[in-house]
Amino acid sequence: MSELESVIRKLEALDHRITPSRVAVIASVLAQSGHFSVEDVLRQARAVGRATVFRTMRLLTDLDVVCRVLLDDGSLHYRVSRRGHHHHLVCVSCGNARDLDECAVGDLVRELAAATEYEIEGHWLEFYGRCAACRSPVAVAARA
Amino acid sequence: MSELESVIRKLEALDHRITPSRVAVIASVLAQSGHFSVEDVLRQARAVGRATVFRTMRLLTDLDVVCRVLLDDGSLHYRVSRRGHHHHLVCVSCGNARDLDECAVGDLVRELAAATEYEIEGHWLEFYGRCAACRSPVAVAARA
DNA sequence: CATGACAGTGATACTTGGTATCAGTGAGAC
């Protein structure tokens, strides 16, 4: 079963209709490498209305098909989500994002809950850095 | 020395002028309890132009007088910053934010850097939860 | 088949949060 089909099954399972517009958006999303903005999807699925793209992105977010990535300039991007709760490490130079295998703040959340009497419901964690490729002398020279 | 004076000194030290508009914005910022939006400041310093408020907020952010707080609805707020790098725990019910004493992901950053060959430059970490007051039966009953 | 309900649609107007522009102002240097 292709990824596209599997997303479509998810939609069907929740009584959402499978429409050409939705398929176009989903296909465009799945074709993205790394993280992408709604604009990227809009550009690739020109036939689909702006509102529909936003609506479909929200649907996909609710279905955990994509997750949101907060860039260090404050802009919101998306990324195909192939696992559950996790965090991202975003290269500020080339823009690539990689998923971190597990959520490393679970212990922290428990400690915090005990220390503060808050009931902790969620958290945002993103790391920003420079990937190996962007740190290599070649890349550095090319940028200069 | 009042907090206001101390902020003014910081500005002076960096050759920024002390103007009535800036003083009004800074006073309004310092008067806020917890986190606040630019709109809150605009509302309290009506005589000051919109652009100037935004400009001054950026100045204060650069000077570490305030820090930015990302709310769980994605909106950006500010908070008077009385220490260095730290994170926030925001109550999703009453909106109060508290500072966490230290950045708990320092070790994590070092581990990550070793594991991924990224040079890690920064991170965003915010926790969302429900504070003790908002979890108390009285508060729960009052909300119902 | 008719028809009615309704999820979904695209165009478009709007809102929100923030930035760019620009002519004007006031304080200090000379």
Place this chain on the structure above:
DNA sequence: GTCTCACTGATACCAAGTATCACTGTCATG
């Protein structure tokens, strides 16, 4: 006095996202 220049407010603008609305395709029912 006058020149410079940081700073100002008004305003136009921009990007991202949402609300509205008339329309469409699908499906269940009579």
